[in-house]
Amino acid sequence: MNILSAEKISKSYSEKILFKDISLGINEEDKIGVIGINGTGKSTLLKVIAGIEPYDSGNIITCNGIRIGYLPQTPDFTGGKTVLQQVFAGDTPVMRLIREYENLLAVTDQNPEDQRLAQQLMELTHKMDSLDAWSIESQAKTILTRLGINNFGEDVGKLSGGQKKRIAIASALITPVDLLILDEPTNHIDNDTVDWLEKHLNNCKGALLMVTHDRYFLDRVANRIIELDRGRLYSFDANYTKYLELKAEMEELEQASERKRQNLLRNELEWIKRGARARSTKQKARIDRFERLEAEVREEIQGNVEINTLASRLGKKIIELEHVSKSFSGQMLFNDFSYILLRDDRIGIIGPNGCGKSTLLKIIAGGLIPDSGTVETGSTIKIGFFTQENEEMDESLRVIEYIREEAENVVTDNGTLTASQLLERFLFTPEVQWTPVAKLSGGEKRRLYLLKVLIGAPNILLLDEPTNDLDIQTLTILEAYLDEFPGAVIVVSHDRYFLDRTVNKLFDLTGKTVSKFNGSYTEYRETSDSTVAESSGAEKKQEVKNKTEIRREKVLKFTFKEQREFEQIDKVIEELENRLKVVNISIDEAVSDFELLQELLLKKENLEAQLNTAIERWTYLNELAEEIEKNKKN
Numbered sequence: 001m002n003i004l005s006a007e008k009i010s011k012s013y014s015e016k017i018l019f020k021d022i023s024l025g026i027n028e029e030d031k032i033g034v035i036g037i038n039g040t041g042k043s044t045l046l047k048v049i050a051g052i053e054p055y056d057s058g059n060i061i062t063c064n065g066i067r068i069g070y071l072p073q074t075p076d077f078t079g080g081k082t083v084l085q086q087v088f089a090g091d092t093p094v095m096r097l098i099r100e101y102e103n104l105l106a107v108t109d110q111n112p113e114d115q116r117l118a119q120q121l122m123e124l125t126h127k128m129d130s131l132d133a134w135s136i137e138s139q140a141k142t143i144l145t146r147l148g149i150n151n152f153g154e155d156v157g158k159l160s161g162g163q164k165k166r167i168a169i170a171s172a173l174i175t176p177v178d179l180l181i182l183d184e185p186t187n188h189i190d191n192d193t194v195d196w197l198e199k200h201l202n203n204c205k206g207a208l209l210m211v212t213h214d215r216y217f218l219d220r221v222a223n224r225i226i227e228l229d230r231g232r233l234y235s236f237d238a239n240y241t242k243y244l245e246l247k248a249e250m251e252e253l254e255q256a257s258e259r260k261r262q263n264l265l266r267n268e269l270e271w272i273k274r275g276a277r278a279r280s281t282k283q284k285a286r287i288d289r290f291e292r293l294e295a296e297v298r299e300e301i302q303g304n305v306e307i308n309t310l311a312s313r314l315g316k317k318i319i320e321l322e323h324v325s326k327s328f329s330g331q332m333l334f335n336d337f338s339y340i341l342l343r344d345d346r347i348g349i350i351g352p353n354g355c356g357k358s359t360l361l362k363i364i365a366g367g368l369i370p371d372s373g374t375v376e377t378g379s380t381i382k383i384g385f386f387t388q389e390n391e392e393m394d395e396s397l398r399v400i401e402y403i404r405e406e407a408e409n410v411v412t413d414n415g416t417l418t419a420s421q422l423l424e425r426f427l428f429t430p431e432v433q434w435t436p437v438a439k440l441s442g443g444e445k446r447r448l449y450l451l452k453v454l455i456g457a458p459n460i461l462l463l464d465e466p467t468n469d470l471d472i473q474t475l476t477i478l479e480a481y482l483d484e485f486p487g488a489v490i491v492v493s494h495d496r497y498f499l500d501r502t503v504n505k506l507f508d509l510t511g512k513t514v515s516k517f518n519g520s521y522t523e524y525r526e527t528s529d530s531t532v533a534e535s536s537g538a539e540k541k542q543e544v545k546n547k548t549e550i551r552r553e554k555v556l557k558f559t560f561k562e563q564r565e566f567e568q569i570d571k572v573i574e575e576l577e578n579r580l581k582v583v584n585i586s587i588d589e590a591v592s593d594f595e596l597l598q599e600l601l602l603k604k605e606n607l608e609a610q611l612n613t614a615i616e617r618w619t620y621l622n623e624l625a626e627e628i629e630k631n632k633k634n
Contacts, residue, residue, distance in 0.1 A: 001027060001028050001063075002025055002026070002027050002028075002063075003026055003027065003028050003062065003063045003066055003178055003179060003207060004025070004026040004049070004060065004061070004062045004063070004066065004179060004207075005023075005024075005025045005026075005059075005060070005061045005062075006022070006023060006024040006025075006048075006049065006058065006059075006060045007023050007058055007059045007060075007061070008021045008022070008023055008057070008058040008059065009021070009022050009023070009024075009048065009055050009057070009058035009059075009060065010022075010055065010056045010057045010058055011041065011044055011045075011048060011053075011055045011056055012056060017231050018040065018041030018044055018045075018231065019040075019041050019045065019228060019231045019232070019233065020231045020232075021058070022231075022232065022233040023233070024049075024226065024233060024235070026049075026179060026207050026209065027207065028178065028206065028207055029207065029223075030207045030208070030209075030223065030224055031201070031207070031208040031221055031222050031223050031224065032207075032208065032209045032210070032222060032223075032224045032225070032226055033210055033211075033212060033218045033221070033222035033224070033225050033226070033240065034046070034209065034210065034211045034225075034226050034227075034228065035211075035218075035225060035226075035227050035228075035471070035472055036227055036228035036229060036471065037229075037427060037471045037473055037474070038441055038442075038443025038444045038446070038447055038469070038470065038471045038474070039427075039440070039441045039443065039444045040228040040229065040230075041228055042211045042228055043073055043183050043211060043441070043442075045228065046070070046181050046183050046209065046211060047070075048060075049068075049179075049181060049209060050068055050070040050181045051068065052070060063178075066178045066179065067175075067176065067177040067178050067179070068177055068178070068179045068180075068181065069172050069175050069177035069179070069180045069181065070172070070181045070183075071168055071169060071172040071180075071181065071182045071183055071185060072168065072183055073183040073184045073187070073211075073442060073469075074161065074165070074442070075164045075165055075167070075168035077156045077157065077159075077164050077167070077168075078156075078157060079155055079156065079157020079158070080155065080157065081155070081156050081157075082152065082153045082154065082155065082156070083144065083149060083151065083152045083153065083154050083156060083159075083167055084102060084137075084140065084141075084152045084153070085099065085102065086156045086167055086171065087140050087144065087167060087170050087171045087174065088102070088137075088140070088171075089171065094133050094136055094176075095175070097124070097127055097128060097133055098128075098133050098136065098137055100124060101121075101124045101125075101128055101133070104117070104120060104121055104124060105121065108121050122564075125564050129568065129572070134565065135610070135613055136174055139174050140170060140174045143169075143170045143173055143174060144166075144167070144170045146193065146196055147166040147167075147169060147170055147189065147193060148163075148166060148189075148190070148193065148352065148353045148354070149163060149166055149167060149170070161188065161389075162187075162188035162189075162353065165187060165188045165189075166188065166189060166193075169182075169185060169189075169197070173200065173204075177206060178206050178207065179206060179207045179208075179209065180204070180206060180207070180208050180209070181209045181210070182208070182209070182210040182211070182212070183210070183211050184211055184212060184213070184468075184469065185197060185210060185212060186212055186213075186214045186217055186494065186495070187465075187468045187469070188353075188468070189353065189494060190350075190351065190352045190353050190494050191350055191494050191496060191521070192352065193352075193353075193494075194214065194217065194494055194496070198216075198217055198220055198221055201221050202220070202221060208221070208222075210222075213467050213468075213469075213470060213471060213472055213475060213495070214467070214495055214496070214497065215240050215472065215495075215497040216495075216496045216497045218239065218240035219239050219240040219241050220239070222239050222240065223237070223238075223239060224236065224237055224238070225238055225239070225240060225243040227243075227247075314343060314378075314380055314381075314459040314460075314486070314487050315378045315379060315380035315381075316378070317376075317377075317378030317379070318340075318341045318342070318343060318377070318378050318381065318460070318488060319340075319341040319364060319375065319376070319377050319378070319381065319460070319488075320339075320340050320341070320374075320375070320376045320377075321337060321338055321339050321340075321341075321363075321364070321373065321374075321375050322338050322373055322374050322375075322376075323336050323337070323338055323372065323373040323374075324336075324337045324338070324363060324370045324372070324373035324374070324375065325337070325370060325371050325372045325373055326356060326359055326360075326363065326368075326370050326371050327371055328356075328359075332512050333355065333356030333359055333360075333509070333512075334356055334360065334509055334512065334513065334514050335512050335513055336373070336513065337360075337373070337513070337514045338373075339507075339514075339516075341364075341460075341488050341490075342488065343487065343488060344488065345488040345489070345490070345505065346482070346488075346489050346491075346502060346503045346504050346505060347488075347489070347490045347491070347503055347505045347506070347507060348490075348491050348492075348493060348499045348502070348503035348505070348506050348507070348521060349361070349490065349491065349492045349506075349507045349509065350493075350499070350506055350507070350508050350509070350510075350521070350524075351508055351509035351510045352510060355509040355510060356509050357464075357492045357509055358388060358464050358492060360507075360509065360514075361385070361462050361464050361490065361492055363375060364462060364490065365383050365385045365462055366383075367385075380459070381459065381460055382456070382457065382458050382459050382460065383458055383460045383461075383462060384453045384454065384456055384458025384460070384461050384462070385453070385462045385464075386449070386450060386453045386461070386462065386463045386464060386466055387464050388464040388465045388468065388492075393437065393445065393448075393449055394437070395436070395437040395438035395445075396436065396437070396438065397436070397437055398433070398434050398435065398436055398437070399423065399428055399432060399433045399434070399435055399436075399437060399440070399448060400419055400420060400423060400433040400434065402437055402448065402452065403419045403422065403423060403448070403451065403452060403455070404419045405452075406452050406455055406456055407419065407455050407456075410422060410455050410457075420433060422451065422455060423451070426447055426448070426451045427447070428444075428448070442469045443469045443470060443471055445469075446468065446469045446470050447470060447471075447474055450466070450470070450474075450478070454481075458487070459486070459487035459488075460487050460488050460489075460490075461482070461485060461487065461488070461489045461490070462490050463489070463490070463491045463492070463493070464492045465492055465493060465494070466478065466491065466493065466498070467493055467494075467495040467498050475498065479498070479501045479502055482502050489502065489503075491503060496521055496522070499520070499521035500520045500521050500522050503520070503521070504518070504519065504520065505517070505518055505519075506519070506521065506524050508524075562621065562624070565617065565621060566621045566622075566625060569614065569617060569618045569621060570618070572614050573611065573614050573615065573618060576607060576610055576611045576614060577611065579607055580604065580607045580608065580611065583600055583603055583604045583607060584604070586600050587600045587601065587604065
């Protein structure tokens with residue numbers, strides 16, 4: 001069923017047309033990936049569909065009551081809210097109720113003897129029960145923990161950009177919507193979390209519209225690709241791999257059509273040059289046809305980013321790390337790490353958020369001093385460091401001024417190029433070159449920053465999350481460039497495709513020591529998964545038992561909410577079982593009514609899920625009650 005239709009939508013900024021008269025229909029089962037070169041308007045299209053940004057002309061029609069959720073590329077959180085308050089900031093009845101409950105609970109905890117507050121809390125608790133708000137709160141905490149956010153009471157104003165993005169993801173995922181719109185959801189999250197998000201979205205019901213550069217993610221989640229290209233929109237009913245095949249076929253047809261037009265034009269030109277002997281109607285028609293062919297304006301084929309291999313001479317001694325250790329705020333990141341960098345090394349650094357990946361890169365680059373150990377670099381070393389946040393970009397400069405800071409002219413394999421010519425090869429037209437850097441899109445800034453790093457002719461490349469905000473086409477060209485780069489490359493990336501494509505050695509910072517692995521990222525994951533699978537069932541059970549015992553030792557009493565839940569859980573389970581029986585009877589009676597049957601089956605599925613959750617909570621609460629009772633006796 002179609003849930004949203006955009007008809008002949010146009011949008012421009014000043015004189016720049018992002019898209020013109022484009023149309024898009026979204027069905028309830030669509031999982032759509034939006035691709036295109038940075039600056040073509042992908043994020044703007046998402047904002048327009050989400051109703052956050054106006055459009056110049058056209059029409060957007062939605063089904064009655066459709067709920068749309070939106071994850072921005074860069075969430076803008078102000079201070080004063082806790083993590084949980086920010087997650088529940090959505091304007092839905094359940095979200096408003098949870099916020100009210102959390103606020104009242106905090107006041108009640110400070111005034112435990114106030115009977116009026118206790119009565120209000122009890123009334124709110126009944127409302128929470130009726131709307132099944134407890135499961136949403138529990139789900140939010142589970143998702144936050146899975147995203148690496150454990151302090152639910154921390155002020156969001158004090159968090160990093162990456163942490164804010166993960167909180168925004170949690171908020172988007174727990175809010176029930178019919179259309180979920182995600183702008184670069186894989187930015188700022190580690191590889192394991194990307195794997196989890198991929199599985200989570202595959203299991204989510206409802207439509208999905210997303211911009212992402214992660215090609216594995218597109219391949220495994222999307223069932224439809226739409227491409228923004230020079231103001232037009234092209235739709236492909238395919239995942240990313242199939243899209244590449246269809247795109248190649250389409251381009252071959254376009255090239256064949258152009259060759260045919262050129263051949264026809266040459267033939268007509270030869271006839272014209274020979275001269276018509278008479279002005280017959282037939283000859284006049286041929287002259288008219290030639291003039292039409294000559295005047296025909298073929299749409300310019302989309303430009304490609306071009307990167308020529310630029311590098312300085314590299315001597316024998318490169319970089320040597322000996323017994324390097326580093327910690328922050330008393331927390332050890334890595335300890336006693338030694339490695340001699342080789343000329344042709346292609347190394348990927350992986351590990352969870354906060355484990356020290358960027359820190360290790362900064363130590364290698366010489367921008368950070370280790371707590372212990374030494375880092376020695378050869379005399380010919382010239383490091384190109386592509387940082388995660390464009391740290392040294394002066395956005396007050398114009399685009400061409402920013403590049404001229406590095407070089408006016410650059411010698412490449414294809415001759416000497418001016419700064420302006422280099423910018424054109426990176427898809428910055430002469431008009432855009434005089435635009436202030438501050439007015440570029442996030443992806444255009446990243447592409448400009450990459451150009452500046454590369455034209456410095458480094459012989460060692462350090463890339464910190466290079467795939468963040470870069471479009472797929474630029475990434476593809478960068479990967480080809482790294483194939484030919486005559487020096488060492490060290491990459492920090494959560495992009496599994498990019499790692500598989502560019503590195504053959506991994507440093508894993510999951511523990512306090514750096515684990516080394518020779519092979520691709522996929523090979524590393526397969527090896528890790530098989531190792532886990534080989535562990536005995538008894539060991540796994542013991543580990544779970546140990547964790548459970550530790551948790552129980554810490555929890556010696558019910559919280560107010562758990563006490564209420566424990567008192568009502570039997571009644572909740574009984575009610576769910578009775579509702580399930582009624583639905584099963586209705587299903588038997590609705591065999592001939594297909595639409596009603598579909599509704600009832602969906603209702604049954606939801607009730608069964610609620611019942612399973614309730615039974616799990618019953619088990620946990622009863623075990624906890626027994627533990628509390630034992631503790632009282634002891």
